[in-house]
Every structure is written in structure tokens, then in C-alpha cells.
Amino acid sequence: MKQIRDPLKELKSFHRDALKQLEMLEKALAAFRETGRVDEMRLSLEGFYFFVRKEMALHSKDEEEILFPLLENMDLGGIDVKDIVDEHEYLRASEEVLELLKGADRETKKQIESTVDEVIQTLREHIRKEDVFIIGGAARKLSREQLAGIAGKMNELRSGGNYGY
Ligand SMILES: [Fe+2]
Numbered sequence: 676m677k678q679i680r681d682p683l684k685e686l687k688s689f690h691r692d693a694l695k696q697l698e699m700l701e702k703a704l705a706a707f708r709e710t711g712r713v714d715e716m717r718l719s720l721e722g723f724y725f726f727v728r729k730e731m732a733l734h735s736k737d738e739e740e741i742l743f744p745l746l747e748n749m750d751l752g753g754i755d756v757k758d759i760v761d762e763h764e765y766l767r768a769s770e771e772v773l774e775l776l777k778g779a780d781r782e783t784k785k786q787i788e789s790t791v792d793e794v795i796q797t798l799r800e801h802i803r804k805e806d807v808f809i810i811g812g813a814a815r816k817l818s819r820e821q822l823a824g825i826a827g828k829m830n831e832l833r834s835g836g837n838y839g840y
């Protein structure tokens with residue numbers, strides 16, 4: 676696996692990947708609203724949550740275990756890192772929406788639509804806050820040595836090859 680040298684760039688580039696996933700999910704949601712076809716929605720959601728469980732799990736570990744501890748007690752322009760971590764939890768838990776697809780009657784379809792919509796909005800806003808306040812704040816406030824330390828830990832995390840949940 677490639678060695679990470681610029682940890683903030685790596686985190687941002689993951690955010691771009693996640694936004695692409697969101698775009699796909701948004702299209703799937705629009706199609707579901709129109710056709711109500713449960714099977715296609717299920718496929719899209721399974722793909723999205725596969726991404727969440729694998730790639731995003733590693734990214735969230737980078738953030739929660741490596742980057743965020745260094746930002747504790749820092750003024751990040753009015754956001755609270757605890758809220759950001761809660762959003763990670765929310766996203767993981769939101770996979771339950773797949774359960775709703777099992778017996779999708781009219782009412783349940785509405786519920787699926789609003790849940791998926793909320794997931795998309797929440798994750799998009801989450802990424803925006805992290806890009807601006809977390810990664811922006813880290814770029815301003817952390818030293819070159821601290822950033823090198825983050826890169827080292829991120830590389831270490833990947834060297835085991837055992838991540839995701
Ligand atoms: Fe995050």
C-alpha cells in the first residue's frame with residue numbers, strides 16, 4: 676500500500692470519494708421516488724453501506740483515533756468534535772434502513788425516502804464541516820512534526836490490512 680506523506684490531503688481525498696458515493700445514492704433515491712422499485716434501492720444502499728463499513732470505517736478511525744485527539748481543547752471555529760463523532764455513529768446506525776426495505780408498503784417507502792435523504796444531507800454537511808473546521812483547523816494549528824506523526828500512525832493503521840467492521 677502506498678505510503679501517506681500528507682495526512683490532511685489523504686483525508687480530504689477520501690472526502691471527495693465519499694461525495695461521489697453520495698451522488699450515486701442521491702440518483703438512486705431520485706429513481707426510487709419515481710419508480711418505487713425496492714430491489715434497485717436495496718442494491719444501491721448495499722453498495723453504499725459496503726463503502727461505509729470498509730473504507731469509511733478506516734477513515735473514521737484515522738479521524739477518531741489519530742487526528743481528533745490532537746485537536747481536543749482547540750478552538751475550531753464553533754464546532755464540537757463530539758458532534759462530529761456522533762455523526763459517525765449516526766451514519767453507522769443508519770444502515771438499519773435496509774431493514775425497512777423488507778416489507779416496503781406505501782408508508783414504509785416514505786420512511787425509506789426520508790431516511791436516505793437525511794443520511795445524504797447529514798454526511799454531506801459532515802464532510803463540509805470537517806473540510807472547513809477540522810482539516811482547515813489542523814492545517815493551521817498543528818506543527819510539521821505533529822502532521823508527520825499523524826501520517827506515521829495512518830500508515831501503521833493500514834499496515835495490518837485488517838480494518839472495517
Ligand atoms: Fe468524519
Ligand SMILES: [Fe+2]
Nearest residue numbers: 690734738805
Ligand atoms: Fe472525514
